[in-house]
Amino acid sequence: MNAKALHTLEYDKIIQKLAAAAATSLGREEAEKLYPSQELRVVERRLAATDEAARAIALKGSPPFGGITDVRASLYRAKLQGMLQPAELFEIAQFIMGSRRLNKFISSADEELTLPLLTDLCEPLTDFKAIEDEIRRCVDEQGEVLDSASPELASVRRDIRINAGRAREKLESLIRSSSVQKMLQDALITQRNDRYVIPVKAEYRSHFGGIVHDQSGSGATMFIEPEAVVQMNNKLRELTLKEQQEIERILRKLTEAVGERADLLTGDVELIGQLDFIVAKASLAHSMMATLPAVNDEGKLLLRRARHPLIDQKNVVPIDIELGDDYSAIIVTGPNTGGKTVSLKTIGLLSLMAMSGLFVPADEGSVLCVFDGIYADIGDEQSIEQSLSTFSSHMTNLISMLGQVTSRSLVLLDEVGAGTDPAEGSALAIAILEHLHRIGCRMIATTHYSELKAYAYNREGIINASMEFDVATLRPTYRLLVGVPGRSNAFAIAERLGLPKSIIEHARGEVSEDELKVDTMIASLEQDRRTAESERKLAERLRLDVEKLQQQIADERAKFQEQKAKLMDEAREQARLSVAKAKREAEDIIAELRQLAQDEGASVKEHKLIEARKKLEDAIPAPAERASRAAAGGKAVKIEPGDEVKVLSLGGQRGHVVELSGNQEAVVQLGIMKMKVALADLDPVRQQASAKTKQQAQATVVKRSRDENIRTELDLRGTTLDEAILEVDRFLDEAFLSNLGQVYVIHGKGTGALRTGIQEFLRRHKHVKSYRIGSFGEGGAGVTVAELH
Template sequence: MNDKALHTLEYDKIIQRLIGLTSTSLGREEAEKLSPSRELPIVERRLAATDEAVRSVMFKGTPPFGGITDIRSSLYRAKLQGILQPPELMEVAQFIMGSRRLTRFIASAGEETELPLLSDLCEPLTDFKALEDEIRRCIDEQGEVLDSASPELASVRRDIRINAGRAREKLESLVRSNSVQKMLQDALITMRNDRYVIPVKQEYRAHFGGIVHDQSGSGATLFIEPEAVVQMNNKLRELKIKEQNEVERILRNLTEQTGERADLLTGDAEILGLIDFIFAKAALAHALSATLPEMNDDGRLLLRKARHPLIDIKQAVPIDMELGEQYTSIIVTGPNTGGKTVSLKTIGLLSLMAMSGLFIPAEDGSRLCVFDGIYADIGDEQSIEQNLSTFSSHMTNLISMLGQVTNRSLVLLDELGAGTDPAEGSALAIAILEHLQKLGCRLIATTHYSELKAYAYNRSGIINASMEFDVATLRPTYRLLIGVPGRSNAFAIAEKLGLPKSIIDHARGEVSEDELKVDSMIASLEEDRLRAQAERQTAERLRRDVEKLQKEIEDERFKLEEQKAKLLESAREDARQAIAKAKREAEEIISDLRRLAMEEGASVKEHKLIEARRKLEDAVPSPVAKPNKASAAKSAKIVAGDEVKVHSLGGQKGHVVELTGNSEAIVQLGIMKMKVSLADLEPMRKAVSNKAPAAHTTIVKRSRDENIRSELDLRGMMLDEAIMEVDQFLDEAFLSNLGQVYIIHGKGTGALRTGIQDFLRRHKHVKSYRLGQFGEGGAGVSVAELH
């Protein structure tokens, strides 16, 4: 792609904005390498990936990139058997965790919408959770090797603490001695060269044995290691060396495990950087309110309400533009500051963005082309150092373009032929346009020359366009009008500003009659365009109203058809069940008749036939009783505890458990409870009894509260107050069937944590408890598992 065009169209500013939306240095690296592609399949694949990221964010929100950093240099050193330091190993563990979280996010989004490209990218990602767990077992969040990393390290550090304590005790006894205190500069114990020392005044040096390790800047204080602790310090030094060797062994082991997986983790890093870059493109689409363009490689462009992406959305004036169908070139005329240059840059920059796989700030249905090159000569690039005038700089750019332009190129020319004599400039501009037309490229050029209006009017494949100007306000509207040449507004502007009419009339007389006819024709075209535009807007509004009404009618019809289908299906099901029941009972009666006939021969008694006929009549399903006004009146008197009949269930008896509003009640029918309309219930008459009323049975129902807490914050509380809160919290969690809860007590001195954990150990609802892990709050949180 032409580097000069990229700079002229400010493509680098789009890249910088994209870089700012990446979440990782890996994604930033991918964004910095982005450039437009000349191949349609590559462009379509890029846009499809951006579209998948946009839909993922729509369904699942912002993707998690926490913990994903560029660990490739550490992996390279691990592969070369260099020992990684604890912070580097912790970055590897966090990278593995971040990769796993992002993979789960995309898999979850894939359940909502199809994400074939993102899913394929995640497919080769590896989950080295065992390595992550091993690193976290040995190294804490602050990058320190834990005592639990190995039994040897735990033993050595325990010995270090014991010996250090003994050395301090010995020195503290010296410091507290009255005879020694007067010799000390300060009654304190400090460290020099990893050995315990005390600050002794210079004049008492002879009274102390031992080793001098340091002195103050003034020389008045000597830091002496008394002879009494020399052996203890020696022992500490030996233990420190053993600790260092054990730590190095642990780090070497972790590094070897990391180095064995370095190649796969490096590949994962590159994939995650690409995924971050794709989601950054989605973030840019959201920031620009951009849409997915349709792409082709046959030179067709269609922009609907397109905006320049670097202009504030509230200030940008959208443009509509079509190119490549009926015409391949557009000649744009109009006054300065009317928006011609911005329109050129908008078309060029949006083409570059689409070819880079970025959404464009335009309405749905916009169409862009994949060009083999985009060439732009925009702006005044005169140079004093190179002795180039405005005209010379334009010619230099044009000459370099003409040797590269093909029939698959887009050429953008601003102020074609400007900077020289108008007659020569317009003739040269026409010659350049004809040459580019013969090449078959797509061309958009702006000019001030009126000769080019007539040229475009008489040539096939070329169309006039202009930037709209409001004479009433003397201001441009920045709207691009295709098919309407720019009209000279000099006389109208001068008259509005107050120039005497006599001068304006004299000026009009100096203009040729042909030019006045052209100006009058353009004015008539403009008037017709405005009238057609108003009528089109009215027709469009009516069309939208009709479509809305049609949709509402269609939705209502669909609902009626759906309701009808449900009613028919329900009726068929009821009929099937009734027929099946009647059939079973009829078969039982026929079987009984046959048995009677066999037992009694032909002498079946009349009363037995009558009984069999009655059973057949009873087998016919009776219609479902419908609630009537009388039963509705009775239902108004129903209260909880009443015995009732349910009409829709064939008079089934039950009792009211509770009322759930003004029109429904929950009724107990045997072992089943169901919600029934009050109009469907009829209270049964209660038998009068002299017995004392039976005690009411209380039914307690407990349902899980949707707002039940799963964590309790105790920070700032005293222990007694906190234990009362924890007790109540655990009861609520147990009744709500929570399996795990989080109790936040903070780190502090550890007193609150110790008291809370003692209470958890004795609590009847607590099965087990532990401190929070990385990401759960660490030592500031206790996690309790409930029975």
């Protein structure tokens, strides 16, 4: 990748923004090493990782990087058996905890989103919780070794506190003496060299025995350790040295434990740095309102409302550009300050960002190419080397890049051929563009030369473009118009500014008639384009309004149908319950009649009992199947003698047709009895087909088992947990009786409360052998798969 192009296109400023988005120094270090890749697979993997991080942040929020620092230096010293200080050990404990929390965060997000790249990245992370707990038992947040680190340390510190208390008590009793107070500079106890002393006036030095440890700067105060506390201070000193020895032993033991795992922990540090770097890319995308671009290595580029990432989003004007299909080069013309240079930089910088695995500030559907090199000669660079002229500087850059450009390169040229005689400059510009065009690279060039408009018009694969200029306001709109060459606005601007009309007319006379015709043609094209653009926007608004209205109608219709079905179901259920109650009462009466007949030796005809039961069945509201048949006009399926049928009014009892009785009824043999049944009340088990019909249908008939209506999945979305438990219990009983080995319970993702409740119920259910979350092709975290006994 051309280093000068990276600097010219301000790629380093994007890297600075990325580094600032990192949560740790580890991530910043990775960000600062980022470099565009020329390999399509690498770029696709980088973008996929950024996309996974963006989706994880959108679902779960920012990953927990708190407490994680770069502990590699401490790990290296531990590996070399150098003793770590308490603060360093505590940082390592914090790192171990942070590593575990990050791994848990990614695992949780992966259950709902499927994040293969981030999961693979975190998989090698180790969890040395035992070391973390041991460090926290011995060291506190302030980097102090705790008494709980060992019984010996606790005992020594207890003795230190006791002896220190005794020494202070002795000295306090001494300084409270009235005879001593007049000899003291201040009535207080202090320490020098870890020994308790009192401040004595210099003139009373000889009145005190003991040891002088220090004196004030003026010499007026002597810090004396009285002889009465010398032995106590000696004891304190011994205990202090013993404390230090025990602390050192504890620290060496902890350091040894860390050193044994230093290599693994160092690997964890690097992995977390990469994870922070990927998350920083996602965070940068969010702050820029950037999107995931598609990438290719075929030279195709399509940017929809692309914005320069370093310009304030409130002021930047989006551009649309396409390159690589119908044309491979674009020649942009237009006035200064019209936005040509910004457009060039936008295209180049967004290409570099995509090649680095960064989202780009453009609308969805944008496509970028992975180039083997991006070369830029931007005219607004003000760093001219070795006192070269503007033209010489441009030529030096061009000569350097011409030897490196290939058919897979992107070349960005600003004001090509500028800085010299216009005639020679335009001729040289055409020659350079023609040479690059023959190479086959993708190229975008800006120019003031009108001769290049004709060149682009006559060359296949090259198209004109311009930066729009509003003559009414004398301001550029900064919009890139592909397919429309730029035109001179000098006369219009001069006239608007008040230049005398006679001078303007004289100037027009100096311009050739052909150039005026071209200018008029371009003006007409611009007017037509504005009209077409306005009409397109109006049509787009109308289309959106119509789609919105259609969606509203569809929603209202669906809502109406849902309410209608709900009301019908409620009415049927209410009627069914009422009739069922009456049927139970009638069955009780019939049973009593039978018993009465047996007791009195009378006889009740069985067919009369069946007819009475049939009347009760007819009173039950038709189920959905019968209701739909009635809604279709009550047309009965064609039934012939010998057909096996189900009698719907008798709960689906099977029989066969003996004969037809007219056009509305049939005589059906049900076990040992015959009865007349309406044709509409019969459902054929299998229809008699002609030999020809059977032959035609043989290829498409699918045999089903008698358990064809048994469900293998249960959809519980939209239900409460209590309702769901009842449904699951009934569903599992049906599946168990049907000898199903595996069933699917669909509960959706949501907050996870429904899934948790259902899985807890499955864990305790007698028919459930095991259960698991659905795999990728089974519905993921929205489905639980249960294995039955």
